[in-house]
Amino acid sequence: MFVRGWHKLLKLANTKY
Numbered sequence: 001m002f003v004r005g006w007h008k009l010l011k012l013a014n015t016k017y
Helices: 003-016
Strands: none
Touching: none
16 A cells, blocks of 8 residues: 555645646
């Protein structure tokens, strides 16, 4: 389960974009 990593990546992408 990589939901945590996915969520973290999504949050990071949201902050960058």
